[in-house]
Amino acid sequence: MSINRREFLKIAGASTLFGLTGTAAVEEILRTNADAAVLKGPNALNAKRWAMTIDVNKIRSEEEYRKITHACHSIHNVPDIGNKKDEIKWIWEEEYENSFPGLSDEFVPDHIKHKPFLLLCNHCAKPPCVRVCPTKATFKRPDGIVAMDYHRCIGCRFCMAACPFGARSFNWRDPRPFIKEENKEFPTRMKGVVEKCTFCSERLARGQKPACVEASNGALTFGDLEDPNSEVRHVLSTHYALRRKPDLGTGPSVYYVIGGGTEHA
Amino acid sequence: MYNGGKIILGLVIFIGLFTFPVFYNMGKTAEAPKPSIDTPVINEMEVKQCVESKEWMKANHMQMLDEWRDSVLRDGNLEYVSKTDGKNYVMSLQNTCMRCHSNKKEFCDKCHTYANVKPYCWTCHIAPKENEI
Ligand code: SF4
Ligand code: SF4
Ligand code: SF4
Numbered sequence: 001m002s003i004n005r006r007e008f009l010k011i012a013g014a015s016t017l018f019g020l021t022g023t024a025a026v027e028e029i030l031r032t033n034a035d036a037a038v039l040k041g042p043n044a045l046n047a048k049r050w051a052m053t054i055d056v057n058k059i060r061s062e063e064e065y066r067k068i069t070h071a072c073h074s075i076h077n078v079p080d081i082g083n084k085k086d087e088i089k090w091i092w093e094e095e096y097e098n099s100f101p102g103l104s105d106e107f108v109p110d111h112i113k114h115k116p117f118l119l120l121c122n123h124c125a126k127p128p129c130v131r132v133c134p135t136k137a138t139f140k141r142p143d144g145i146v147a148m149d150y151h152r153c154i155g156c157r158f159c160m161a162a163c164p165f166g167a168r169s170f171n172w173r174d175p176r177p178f179i180k181e182e183n184k185e186f187p188t189r190m191k192g193v194v195e196k197c198t199f200c201s202e203r204l205a206r207g208q209k210p211a212c213v214e215a216s217n218g219a220l221t222f223g224d225l226e227d228p229n230s231e232v233r234h235v236l237s238t239h240y241a242l243r244r245k246p247d248l249g250t251g252p253s254v255y256y257v258i259g260g261g262t263e264h265a
Numbered sequence: 266m267y268n269g270g271k272i273i274l275g276l277v278i279f280i281g282l283f284t285f286p287v288f289y290n291m292g293k294t295a296e297a298p299k300p301s302i303d304t305p306v307i308n309e310m311e312v313k314q315c316v317e318s319k320e321w322m323k324a325n326h327m328q329m330l331d332e333w334r335d336s337v338l339r340d341g342n343l344e345y346v347s348k349t350d351g352k353n354y355v356m357s358l359q360n361t362c363m364r365c366h367s368n369k370k371e372f373c374d375k376c377h378t379y380a381n382v383k384p385y386c387w388t389c390h391i392a393p394k395e396n397e398i
Binding site: 041044147150 | 334341344345385389
């Protein structure tokens with residue numbers, strides 16, 4: 001069934017009129033043909049819960065930061081609109097104070113205080129953005145990735161209000177003119193939808209690690225948080241790491257390595 | 266009856282105007298669209314075979330694309346097993362369908378324009394740059 005935002009709104013409105021709940025309408029729309037023969041890719045990377053570690057001390061120059069963010073934004077056709085208000089970002093730099101607001105203290109060592117941290121969607125274990133999305137355009141996959149289906153996004157921006165990490169951007173204008181070089185193998189987005197980091201689900205399906213991890217020269221690692229032998233678990237068991245705003249209870253899956261390792265990394 | 270003549274005349278004019286488009290087009294056949302498969306990739310193929318038979322695709326491609334989308338996005342799948350030739354195809358409008366059908370204007374648009382359907386695929390999926398290959 002083909003349905004666009006406008007039609008969805010019509011159906012949702014009509015259902016409300018008839019005293020049905022919005023959810024019933026969504027369930028109806030989500031029904032798919034169960035017996036089609038489809039497969040995972042032969043090289044697909046699988047996990048129970050994908051997670052990332054970021055060691056900013058291993059990113060030494062502005063150029064290295066840019067290499068990482070550029071890797072993501074160029075392959076995902078993220079536009080560079082050039083003003084703060086309309087900005088679209090999947091991964092970006094922020095100072096310690098804004099990254100870990102509850103933990104900022106005047107005596108935090110300078111090398112941490114003024115070090116830019118790389119921020120992105122945390123692919124939270126209990127994602128508030130998923131709870132508030134009225135259309136299931138934002139949803140959590142069994143492997144922990146908080147994904148988006150742009151076909152279904154109605155641009156209500158509830159998810160942006162719910163996300164405590166500022167991980168989502170809204171397309172106030174047509175992004176296409178602001179994409180310098182399109183990656184012809186990946187779609188763009190359109191005016192009126194929200195977008196964010198996908199944990200590179202399209203690359204995992206083909207057996208590749210996230211683009212930012214690949215471009216990071218070992219500063220970023222990626223793996224299964226529930227596999228004790230995974231790379232992320234190895235990093236976490238040998239380094240002291242923080243998550244952003246853990247007290248909010250969303251359970252972020254992105255870890256920031258702060259302390260040095262107990263073994264030479 | 267008051268003004269019977271005028272009423273009847275009015276009705277005749279009204280019906281005449283109202284049904285004008287029907288009579289105007291009567292006897293004229295709108296040419297059936299002929300989507301072209303003349304593209305470099307298709308011309309290279311020994312057996313010109315889509316992921317399913319031509320007839321099936323004609324009738325079902327829209328449902329199939331809809332299911333592909335949910336299967337890829339929601340369930341993390343990548344490949345579709347053809348019921349026609351048993352081969353696996355990567356489920357991707359932009360990378361699989363349009364790689365062969367790189368002539369969107371002469372293929373997709375031909376029928377869509379004829380049938381006055383306006384799929385909104387191309388606001389996000391990048392259409393092939395035509396005559397540039
Ligand atoms: S970081 Fe924000 S957008 Fe990402 S899963 Fe958590 S709440 Fe949702
Ligand atoms: S704007 Fe956010 S909450 Fe609203 S439909 Fe889109 S993804 Fe869901
Ligand atoms: S995981 Fe992928 S989508 Fe997310 S920031 Fe890294 S490169 Fe971008």
